[in-house]
Amino acid sequence: MSGSGCVTDLVREDLRSFAGYRSARSESLDGRIWLNANESPWSSDADAAGTVRRYPDPQPQALRRTLASLYGCNPELLLAGRGSDEAIDLLVRALCRPGQDAVVLTPPTFGMYAVCARLHGTRVVEVPLIDRADGFACDFDAVADAALAASAKLVFLCSPGNPSGTSLPLEAVDALASRLQGRALVVMDEAYAEFACAASATTLIQSNPNIAVLRTLSKAHALAAARIGSVIADAALVSVLQRCQAPYPLPAPSVALALAALAPDALISTRQRIATACGERDRLYRQLTASPGVRQVYPSQANFLLVRFDDAQRAFESLLAAGIVVRDMRAAPALGDALRISLGTPEQNAEVVRALARSREAA
Template sequence: MSVLELVREDLRDFGGYSSARSAKLQGDIWLNANESAWANPADADAAASCRRYPDPQPQLLRERLADMYGCQPEQLLIGRGSDEAIDLLVRALCMPGRDAVLYTPPVFGMYAVSARLQNAPALEVPLLDTDAGLVPDIDAIIATAKQGNAKLVFLCSPSNPGGLSIPLQQVRAVAEALRGQALVVVDEAYGEFADEASAATLMDRFDNIAVLRTLSKAHALAAARIGSVIADAALIAVLRCCQAPYPIPTPCSTLALSGLGDAALAQTRARITTVRSERSRLCIALSAQRGVRHVYASDANFLLVRFSDAEAAFQTLLQAGVVVRDQRAAPQLQDALRITLGTPEQNDRVLDALATLELTA
């Protein structure tokens, strides 16, 4: 069975919008897109003038990302962060009211949002709170997906906010069990901070696996909104037809390409090493403080922390000028905050602020 059979029947031959940049034409006077003949007065960069519509899929950036992620350029679609990729997958694969989306709360909220917007039935398989951390219930995921007609299964690895990676053998087990029924989407937004290999390494054997990557986290380009979905080339072609005509602004792609140069990548790797070191240091330091109930093991650039009084901890940090993510509304996390790892100096401020809470705990 081809992965294309997972696409909505009415979209398998959908051509999408044919933009002025879709046709590969050559010329030195471009009068085919109703663009201005003059640059905006504020547009100082003539070489990357914003008066022209951008390349829908900037080739050099696509090739650079494919090289980084270990896939072919035709297996990769660039979009506006992982959010757009999630939305595209749900819209392209799920017939409203029929095909379900499965995810594992507590987890990144956009899977549920995209399912709701598409009127796709939502299947929730809660993470298990174990001694090792918050981990997926693989047997329940497979059983629920089969019984609930899941077309998409989202696995977040490392999980947000849980923090743990999903072993590749577990991803393989889900993909094998759901071959022909569902696409298994592994969200690796925090993959650079983890030791687990990418699920993209499984795609040669399983065409029902897709992987999400982003430049927003380790590569410090959140405002550029550059994300990628890696999947079977035929599925990527379908997703491109469902995507907006010009998803990647030229200034963003130019910045991203510069940020993925050899020198920039070397600095990024050094910063990842610092984050991993600070992750260990902060985990130990927080675990030793009174008022902290539990610090979860993490493979990402954040720590999930349970407090005896999460409201007091949240307000104490705010008074010290430190903003963290309140997780108390998420399933199972009624006493938890998520703390992103900052610079060593910023992390010291977190510890100093919570030390004052300790005195009154």
């Protein structure tokens, strides 16, 4: 079975030849007066540039090429969409039959995998990460066993993990995908990859086409509100996902922002900010580790730290009293004493340390 044939065999049988919706922008036509999409012939008063009255290109080629260059892949292997969330939803819808198939997750992890699965009537099988002194670890053998036992179609892995901050070893991911070849797609969510010193799983797709990689411009590139994400996968699978995608997923203003953010000069600034964030991550890690009332700070390869407290409620309230909002993780499995603290500016991070110190002094 060929690589492409193997991975498309994982797609729902009723969707393998599904043509999807053919929008007006899908037609390769040339003209001077465009009257084929029921658009307004006049621009909105709110649109001074007159650029948004027409529907956008479903997959703008300039953006697709730029993203592919950024992530080191061929453009035909990349589908751009509305953040990683849309890619997660597309994968579940395209591969999982409601009420029949399953996905495997490794909690604690990003909540949208389970949300998309449950909204689609897909069973969730959990293989918890192993909590160790040096960070959370994935039991790849247990993940493979669970996926095979449940006949799962998707295995979602997050690297660096959210909220763990842990990077997964690529050789283990490669071995997992090899074991699940023809049985399941291994999805590597690399939303925080820019903050990690590790190679991307995109390097594994050629040898293991049952790997898909998720990337986003929301974190390191500071475009969270623009909602630009990508799924990188075997070209045949990308083609299927595009046919399942909404007709116009990429708003023109968001595309323009993305292209501007990925221009050479902007990328230099982004890399400088990433370096600053990583330095702040290491400094804040040391400061919090030495703070009274802090039970454990997990090493992180992302732009946040997962912290366990003797009294997480007191810590949360003290930070909030100082105007600092962090993510309360206590409802997540095995994290009943934990908060996730995103990295801010050096000044903001210093305020976190001061607020927690005041909390201990007042105790």
